[in-house]
Amino acid sequence: xxxxxxxxxxxxxxxxxxxxxxxxxxxxxxxxxxxxxxxxxxxxxxxxxxxxxxxxxxxxxxxxxxxxxxxxxxxxxxxxxxxxxxxxxxxxxxxxxxxxxxxxxxxxxxxxxxxxxxxxxxxxxxxxxxxxxxxxxxxxxxxxxxxxxxxxxxxxxxxxxxxxxxxxxxxxxxxxxxxxxxxxxxxxxxxxxxxxxxxxxxxxxxxxxxxxxxxxxxxxxxxxxxxxxxxxxxxxxxxxxxxxxxxxxxxxxxxxxxxxxxxxxxxxxxxxxxxxxxxxxxxxxxxxxxxxxxxxxxxxxxxxxx
Amino acid sequence: xxxxxxxxxxxxxxxxxxxxxxxxxxxxxxxxxxxxxxxxxxxxxxxxxxxxxxxxxxxxxxxxxxxxxxxxxxxxxxxxxxxxxxxxxxxxxxxxxxxxxxxxxxxxxxxxxxxxxxxxxxxxxxxxxxxxxxxxxxxxxxxxxxxxxxxxxxxxxxxxxxxxxxxxxxxxxxxxxxxxxxxxxxxxxxxxxxxxxxxxxxxxxxxxxxxxxxxxxxxxxxxxxxxxxxxxxxxxxxxxxxxxxxxxxxxxxxxxxxxxxxxxxxxxxxxxxxxxxxxxxxxxxxxxxxxxxxxxxxxxxxxxxxxxxxxxxxxxxxxxxxxxxxxxxxxxxxxxxxxxxxxxxxxxxxxxxxxxxxxxxxxxxxxxxxxxxxxxxxxxxxxxxxxxxxxxxxxxxxxxxxxxxxxxxxxxxxxxxxxxxxxxxxxxxxxxxxxxxxxxxxxxxxxxxxxxxxxxxxxxxxxxxxxxxxxxxxxxxxxxxxxxxxxxxxxxxxxxxxxxxxxxxxxxxxxxxxxxxxxxxxxxxxxxxxxxxxxxxxxxxxxxxxxxxxxxxxxxxxxxxxxxxxxxxxxxxxxxxxxxxxxxxxxxxxxxxxxxxxxxxxxxxx
Numbered sequence: 060x061x062x063x064x065x066x067x068x069x070x071x072x073x074x075x076x077x078x079x080x081x082x083x084x085x086x087x088x089x090x091x092x093x094x095x096x097x098x099x100x101x102x103x104x105x106x107x108x109x110x111x112x113x114x115x116x117x118x119x120x121x122x123x124x125x126x127x128x129x130x131x132x133x134x135x136x137x138x139x140x141x142x143x144x145x146x147x148x149x150x151x152x153x154x155x156x157x158x159x160x161x162x163x164x165x166x167x168x169x170x171x172x173x174x175x176x177x178x179x180x181x182x183x184x185x186x187x188x189x190x191x192x193x194x195x196x197x198x199x200x201x202x203x204x205x206x207x208x209x210x211x212x213x214x215x216x217x218x219x220x221x222x223x224x225x226x227x228x229x230x231x232x233x234x235x236x237x238x239x240x241x242x243x244x245x246x247x248x249x250x251x252x253x254x255x256x257x258x259x260x261x262x263x264x265x266x267x268x269x270x271x272x273x274x275x276x277x278x279x280x281x282x283x284x285x286x287x288x289x290x291x292x293x294x295x296x297x298x299x300x301x302x303x304x305x306x307x308x309x310x311x312x313x314x315x316x317x318x319x320x321x322x323x324x325x326x327x328x329x330x331x332x333x334x335x336x337x338x339x340x341x342x343x344x345x346x347x348x349x350x351x352x353x354x355x356x357x358x359x360x361x362x363x364x365x
Numbered sequence: 366x367x368x369x370x371x372x373x374x375x376x377x378x379x380x381x382x383x384x385x386x387x388x389x390x391x392x393x394x395x396x397x398x399x400x401x402x403x404x405x406x407x408x409x410x411x412x413x414x415x416x417x418x419x420x421x422x423x424x425x426x427x428x429x430x431x432x433x434x435x436x437x438x439x440x441x442x443x444x445x446x447x448x449x450x451x452x453x454x455x456x457x458x459x460x461x462x463x464x465x466x467x468x469x470x471x472x473x474x475x476x477x478x479x480x481x482x483x484x485x486x487x488x489x490x491x492x493x494x495x496x497x498x499x500x501x502x503x504x505x506x507x508x509x510x511x512x513x514x515x516x517x518x519x520x521x522x523x524x525x526x527x528x529x530x531x532x533x534x535x536x537x538x539x540x541x542x543x544x545x546x547x548x549x550x551x552x553x554x555x556x557x558x559x560x561x562x563x564x565x566x567x568x569x570x571x572x573x574x575x576x577x578x579x580x581x582x583x584x585x586x587x588x589x590x591x592x593x594x595x596x597x598x599x600x601x602x603x604x605x606x607x608x609x610x611x612x613x614x615x616x617x618x619x620x621x622x623x624x625x626x627x628x629x630x631x632x633x634x635x636x637x638x639x640x641x642x643x644x645x646x647x648x649x650x651x652x653x654x655x656x657x658x659x660x661x662x663x664x665x666x667x668x669x670x671x672x673x674x675x676x677x678x679x680x681x682x683x684x685x686x687x688x689x690x691x692x693x694x695x696x697x698x699x700x701x702x703x704x705x706x707x708x709x710x711x712x713x714x715x716x717x718x719x720x721x722x723x724x725x726x727x728x729x730x731x732x733x734x735x736x737x738x739x740x741x742x743x744x745x746x747x748x749x750x751x752x753x754x755x756x757x758x759x760x761x762x763x764x765x766x767x768x769x770x771x772x773x774x775x776x777x778x779x780x781x782x783x784x785x786x787x788x789x790x791x792x793x794x795x796x797x798x799x800x801x802x803x804x805x806x807x808x809x810x811x812x813x814x815x816x817x818x819x820x821x822x823x824x825x826x827x828x829x830x831x832x833x834x835x836x837x838x839x840x841x842x843x844x845x846x847x848x849x850x851x852x853x854x855x856x857x858x859x860x861x862x863x864x865x866x867x868x869x870x871x872x873x874x875x876x877x878x879x880x881x882x883x884x885x886x887x888x889x890x891x892x893x894x895x896x897x898x899x900x901x902x903x904x905x906x907x908x909x910x911x912x913x914x915x916x917x918x919x920x921x922x923x924x925x926x927x928x929x930x931x932x933x934x935x936x937x938x939x940x941x942x943x944x945x946x947x948x949x950x951x952x953x954x955x956x957x958x959x960x961x962x963x964x965x966x967x968x969x970x971x
Contacts, residue, residue, distance in 0.1 A: 157433055158440065165429075214430040218469060221431060226439050226456045 072125075072231045075275040079133030088140040090355060095139065096270045098351065099131055100331055101344040102144040103268045106152055109171050113152070117264070119159045120152075122230040124267045125274045127151040130220050132275060137223055142216060143347040145172055146209075150216040158228060165210045166201075174199040176346070233263055233279035233286070240283055240307055244298060251294050258290035259283075262321050269324045277317060284309040285317030388459035388472070391419065407477055416477040419457060421470060438540045439473065441517065449508030451475050451528060451538040478528035478536060480708060482597065485529060486604045491708050495666075498601045499699035501527075503688060504535040505594055510684035512537070513557075513587040516546045520568040522593025524600050533705030542568050546587065551683035557588035559679060569593065571616050572606045576627065577678045579617045581639035588678040591687070595673025602662060617641045624674050625653035632676040665692040 085095045103124045110120030127148055130137045137147060149172045156163045177199035201209075221228070237259050246252050263286045266273040273282060284307045291298045304314050335344040345351045391408040397418060406419045422435045442453035452475060459470040482501070485491050493501075505527065512519055519526075520542040528536045548560045563583035569575070575592030577585055599607035608623065610616025621627065626647045627635040636645070655674070659667055669692040672682035682690070693699055 153430070154436075157430070158436055162433075210428075217430045221436075222456075222458060222469075226436075227443055228436060228440050229444060 070231050075132050082134045084136045084138035088138045090139050102148045106148040112171050123152040123155040125230045139351045145346045146216050169209050170201050173201045231279050233283035237283040251296050255290050255294045255296045259286040262286035271320045280307050281309040281313050386457050417474050418477045419472040441540050447511040449504045451536040478530045480529045482527040483524035496697045496700035501535050506684045506687045508537040514550050518546045519543050519590050522590045523570050523573045524597050531707040533702035553685045556679050557586040557683045560584035560586050572609050579641045588681040614642050623655050626650040665695050
């Protein structure tokens with residue numbers, strides 16, 4: 060009758076299993092792994108930007124991105140041949156926002172996504188808000204008919220996400236932990252403390268987009284620790300000499316892996332920009348089922364021809 | 366394993382999902398109950414042979430996708446793991462082929478529990494000994510301690526939500542109204558603390574609602590669950606709800622009769638509350654009758670009861686201290702779970718599917734809870750505007766009427782209802798549900814006040830009819846249209862199959878009269894409800910009064926679901942159009958809901 064200790068459950072995430080990481084629904088359906096990485100990355104970025112346009116707190120955006128990422132993982136996960144990246148991104152955001160104190164209506168969500176998909180490029184970084192605005196509002200006008208049919212799709216996709224995820228919508232985040240850890244490390248005396256915290260948060264945000272699915276393979280404490288470790292090096296704040304990360308439930312090996320993962324994301328993003336960025340490569344990454352099918356077909360022809 | 370791109374390249378393959386099984390992995394055995402939220406079935410998992418309960422999640426309101434209340438409940442349950450908290454095993458999906466719409470039906474799968482407490486208390490064959498009561502109460506407190514310790518308020522504590530199996534295990538169920546609590550958790554010896562933010566008042570079934578909620582405290586604490594536990598404690602001795610108010614105001618009155626009126630000493634700060642439906646003055650009651658009413662209990666039991674039913678929510682005992690209460694240390698010691706007798710012998714229970722998803726919450730709070738007219742401050746109703754659209758539609762009572770207490774006599778309504786009410790009726794003779802305070806449906810009823818005063822304890826009642834009792838008022842008349850089974854509803858159906866053994870048959874006529882009166886009320890209410898703008902006028906009303914929509918308002922709102930439910934019970938042989946009717950009805954509700962929802966959209970939730 061002793062209460063089962065499950066206190067920590069709120070701080071722990073369900074992680075992807077080895078089987079889930081070794082294959083995916085998309086790959087089983089014939090989508091090449093590298094293309095899948097690209098699309099997943101584009102979808103995560105899209106979710107981030109859509110969340111920002113919807114004025115959602117980063118906490119919620121991060122949860123949505125993690126949910127979005129979980130959806131595609133594993134042989135039982137969603138397949139790019141079945142579900143469009145955009146609508147899955149929209150549904151994740153809708154679902155997470157619905158559970159949060161900042162619910163968004165289907166119309167708000169769909170309008171935002173209509174706007175974003177009218178933009179000429181895939182990778183929507185901070186430059187988005189300064190430069191690229193579609194010339195005519197017609198490009199992103201959502202007619203009532205389109206809205207209604209998209210709403211149906213949104214709901215269907217939502218149900219499907221829930222089923223794929225076994226109705227587990229819980230996502231634990233490392234942000235608060237990160238602040239706690241910084242306080243524990245007593246760095247807030249340091250003049251660079253604020254820069255350090257910002258940098259650590261930036262790393263946490265970056266890892267949301269990592270092709271290594273860091274949020275699906277590591278628990279929040281490890282992520283927070285790695286972000287702090289890396290940020291402290293970059294900013295030049297000296298942390299204790301001893302193995303302080305052990306205190307935060309992270310061993311050396313995991314820390315090293317995460318730091319490398321975080322650092323490698325930059326190169327990955329550059330590569331993606333080369334491939335799909337505006338005016339480069341082949342334009343937008345395929346974000347709908349049709350576009351993915353066309354891309355797969357195109358590659359097959361190329362391979363066959365080559 | 367990966368298909369090569371050449372072979373059937375872009376055809377999605379069939380997949381199955383973890384934590385989410387198909388309905389055909391279960392053999393549905395029997396229906397345990399139903400309500401507007403959907404149905405609960407008993408089923409056997411084919412693979413393991415385990416018996417489970419499956420609660421259907423209805424997706425009426427497709428506009429907003431998966432019902433937020435169900436999402437919340439699932440999310441909470443997935444995080445909880447305790448011996449005394451009902452576990453969510455998984456979700457099961459049923460895909461209906463064809464029928465134009467491909468909407469999947471979802472079930473929440475939980476372990477099957479043999480009884481619910483309110484059903485058990487209702488069964489005359491079951492007698493609780495004190496050691497057994499101690500055992501259950503300890504388990505209840507442990508469950509509550511776990512919840513509160515995890516920052517969760519249950520907010521619908523009542524006997525019907527406490528499930529008990531034949532191995533003596535008690536589990537807290539139904540988290541449809543539960544929510545995360547953002548304040549510090551209760552600590553040993555420190556009462557239940559205080560809250561810094563507002564929460565919705567539209568929670569807790571009326572008969573278990575604590576005084577601070579009745580007086581409109583928004584910053585409530587885990588103490589509200591402890592009050593409910595106190596009511597349950599008393600109920601275990603009295604075998605019926607100890608505080609069966611007929612309206613919120615009446616509820617407050619009978620509480621104050623029992624434990625004394627609020628004053629600056631017994632309930633500091635009560636003057637600052639908005640009062641109950643605008644009433645802020647209560648006659649002083651120098652002689653609370655608790656000690657007298659529960660005189661057959663020992664001093665320690667009374668001391669615990671008093672600690673639980675303490676007006677001052679700050680001083681009310683918390684779960685940790687309740688576990689340590691001397692009551693549990695005294696002889697007779699609490700029984701061990703495994704020593705508790707099985708109630709297998711009560712076949713009646715089995716037959717009646719004791720799990721007891723009784724359908725008709727006499728809507729005290731149920732309806733009350735989380736109706737769309739949540740006024741915007743504080744947290745959202747756990748089941749906000751989606752209310753009717755999801756399984757919580759009928760309020761939180763999926764486990765049965767919120768404390769429908771049987772009237773002192775017991776319904777002898779055999780016949781007509783029998784066939785459909787089977788599963789729910791173990792709860793003894795239902796009193797007319799106390800729904801509307803403005804509806805004096807039994808003004809002369811001796812049961813108005815504290816029911817236990819004059820009413821014999823439940824076990825003294827005659828053997829309940831094997832079937833056919835149900836806590837419901839008469840369904841609206843059109844339900845009776847059905848031939849046969851239904852029969853003429855109100856007056857002792859000559860065809861009653863059950864002739865109660867009781868000598869209290871004098872009560873019969875009364876009861877029927879009451880019922881018939883009541884059913885008229887239902888009818889008229891239904892008529893009223895028919896007008897579409899009821900929702901709005903309700904709002905206007907409550908705004909005018911500058912108080913949160915009160916229960917009577919909510920009461921007015923309820924009939925749709927009641928009606929629905931009533932329809933739901935119809936035996937299959939009722940014409941199909943009945944089903945259709947409920948279907949066509951729902952758009953109306955939905956529209957109304959929709960309006961409500963739009964109104965509260967911004968403030969909605971939390």
